[in-house]
């Protein structure tokens with residue numbers, strides 16, 4: 001989810017009489033912002049060119065639909081990043097860039113990737129993550145149709161679900177939106193037990209094991225907890241109601257090296273070229289020579 005709502009309402013600049021206002025912005029395609037505005041009942045005519053000003057009631061609704069709450073300061077940082085050529089790395093950017101630099105440029109740099117709307121799978125994925133986060137962090141009962149996942153959370157130690165982590169260029173830890181942040185990620189369930197770390201990641205799509213997301217999570221966890229000697233992780237396939245493979249993620253140096261090499265390549269603009277891959281059939285860039293019309 002890439003729509004954000006800030007806490008401007010806490011400051012005098014966000015208060016107009018009894019009204020308490022916040023900014024709502026996106027760091028991807030503006031259509032995603034318009035879609036969220038429609039969902040929460042904010043009229044398009046209130047669009048301010050790059051954001052919406054929304055009331056505190058609408059802010060709460062947006063969060064219920066998956067928007068991320070940030071501070072006013074974090075919003076300023078986000079706006080600064082928009083002017084950067086190569087984005088802050090994340091699993092999404094790195095994996096997309098690795099698969100196809102051209103698609104990554106359209107999605108994360110030029111922001112020209114067509115917005116395809118929120119489908120049922122995405123809605124369900126957001127709802128599942130939301131429910132698990134509230135179950136772990138606030139002990140809120142899982143909804144009836146998600147009760148079967150109680151077994152995955154009932155014995156967890158005290159942890160912070162959906163932990164937001166950032167690193168600087170030298171891989172020292174920093175805030176998610178700090179001005180010198182180089183890479184960032186959110187860990188669904190990070191557990192620290194002495195010098196051993198565990199990462200569990202909820203998956204709501206079709207079962208398909210690839211440890212890259214966990215490996216990148218391990219780099220962020222190691223930066224935050226340098227005492228870790230061993231890190232293991234696993235995906236939890238919620239539709240199938242089962243754990244996936246367990247991976248040893250302790251070799252964070254190799255992952256770090258791969259990240260740096262990928263970012264260096266991305267920094268050279270002539271690398272933003274199309275790369276034919278198995279997912280071209282699901283790409284929306286119709287002007288690419290490798291575009292495949294799924295309907296055709």
Ligand code: SF4
Nearest residue numbers: 100274275280283288
């Ligand atoms: S169609 Fe394939 S090669 Fe072309 S931009 Fe999309 S993912 Fe890349």
